Amino acid sequence: VLAAAAAGLLLLGISLAFYWVPNAPIEGFRQRIFYLHVPVALTAYASFFWAAWKALRLLWTRDQRYDLESYTAVHVGVIFGVLTLVTGSIWARTSWGVWWTWSERQLVLFLVLFLFYSAYFMLRYSVDPGPRRASMSAVYALFGVVLIPVSFLAIRLAEGLIHPVVFTHEVGDKLSASQLVTFGICFAGMLALAGALYVNELTGKRLDERVSELREALS
């Protein structure tokens, strides 16, 4: 259901972005990356939040099933993190003329967030499976979530930036109704896609675990 919803919403959103939304006054045609890049970035944040929520549940209840759920959410978040960096880089190239700029705090903080969660896998696989690894991974995932509001707010707190700020209290002045509707559909589609990936990954990882248990029981 989630995969079908994702496919439908994303197809609709992309069609609207290309055939319904008019060219933006300054950005022109290239502004259409907005309907891809921003939903992908927000979905990465949502995945990391979900991972932190599952990590918190693990630490609170000591129920080991949350470990796999948190790990899967980080996995999905990192996939969307890669997409955020790549689509952002393409947008930067066409808009600013460079693939990357170190002077933008928003970019650097997102890279730090991405690298932090990429290191999660190194930590996880450097410890033997069990409650200790689950607790360490949960604490790490919880620490990472602190970086999300910092990354999100950095652009609003900094001065002299070229990265655009769209979602403020004046969003109605910055985006037309057609742009907002298209963005909403693309964001819903991206969340559904992340949900579908999360459910598939989780099912696959649980199957892996059960196959390993069966192998041990039979050998």
Next chain:
Amino acid sequence: VTSAERYVTAAYLVVLAVVLAYVVIYAFKLSRLEREVGELAELARRKKEEVAG
């Protein structure tokens, strides 16, 4: 085709490519799991025969 159109198309294609790559990787994983479950079923059948024999 303008430069902006090329870059916008590239951004959308990158996302599509990543999703397709994920589907391919997942298909490999499913076929591995299917093979492993088949091996386990064979192992269970042999164990059952040993117990019966």
